[in-house]
Amino acid sequence: MENKINPRRCKICQTIFTPARQLQGVCGYDCAKAYTNKLKENKAKQERKVLKEKLKTHKDHLQELQKVFNTYIRERDKYKGCVSCGKLLNAKFDAGHFYSVGKYPNLRFNVYNVHGQCVECNQHRHGNINEYSLRLGDRIGNDNLLKLNDSRNTVTKLSVPEIEVLKIKYKELTKILKNEQ
Numbered sequence: 001m002e003n004k005i006n007p008r009r010c011k012i013c014q015t016i017f018t019p020a021r022q023l024q025g026v027c028g029y030d031c032a033k034a035y036t037n038k039l040k041e042n043k044a045k046q047e048r049k050v051l052k053e054k055l056k057t058h059k060d061h062l063q064e065l066q067k068v069f070n071t072y073i074r075e076r077d078k079y080k081g082c083v084s085c086g087k088l089l090n091a092k093f094d095a096g097h098f099y100s101v102g103k104y105p106n107l108r109f110n111v112y113n114v115h116g117q118c119v120e121c122n123q124h125r126h127g128n129i130n131e132y133s134l135r136l137g138d139r140i141g142n143d144n145l146l147k148l149n150d151s152r153n154t155v156t157k158l159s160v161p162e163i164e165v166l167k168i169k170y171k172e173l174t175k176i177l178k179n180e181q
C-alpha cells in the first residue's frame with residue numbers, strides 16, 4: 001500500500017506543496033534555509049529575554065509594578081473627580097498617594113491609598129493633602145480609612161515573585177474594568 005503524503009502550506013513562503021517526506025514543513029532549499037535562520041533568531045531572542053529578566057534589579061521590578069498598578073488606578077478612577085479638588089479628570093491625570101511612598105513604602109501599592117488626582121494637585125500642590133484628607137473617607141468608606149491608618153507602619157518588603165504576582169493581578173483587574181465599560 002502506497003503511503004500518500006497530503007499537500008501542505010510551506011511554513012515560510014505559504015505556497016501549497018506536496019512534500020517528499022512526512023515531516024517536511026517547507027517547500028524547498030531556500031525556504032529550508034530561511035526556516036533554520038528563523039529558528040536560530042527565535043532562540044537568540046529568547047536567550048536575550050531571559051538574560052534581560054535576570055539582570056533586572058528589585059527596584060526595576062517595583063517600577064514595573066508601579067506602572068501596571070497606576071494604569072489600574074487610572075482605569076478605576078477615570079470617571080471620578082480628582083480625589084483632592086473634585087475637578088473632573090481629563091485624559092492626563094496622576095495616581096496620587098495619600099500616604100507618601102517615601103515615608104510609607106508599604107502603602108505604595110495599597111488601592112485605598114492611591115487615587116486619581118489632577119496634575120495640578122499632584123505635582124504643583126504636593127498632593128494637595130489637606131483636601132485629600134477631607135475627601136478620602138467618603139471615597140473609600142470610614143472602615144477602610146481606619147484600616148489604612150492602622151497599616152501605615154507595618155513593614156512589607158515584597159519579594160520578586162510577590163511583585164510578579166501583583167503585576168499579573170493588576171493587569172487582570174484592569175482588563176476586567178475595561179471589559180465592564
Ligand SMILES: [Zn+2]
Pocket residue numbers: 010011012013014015026027028031
Ligand atoms: Zn516555501
Ligand SMILES: [Zn+2]
Pocket residue numbers: 082083084085086087117118119120121122128
Ligand atoms: Zn485636583
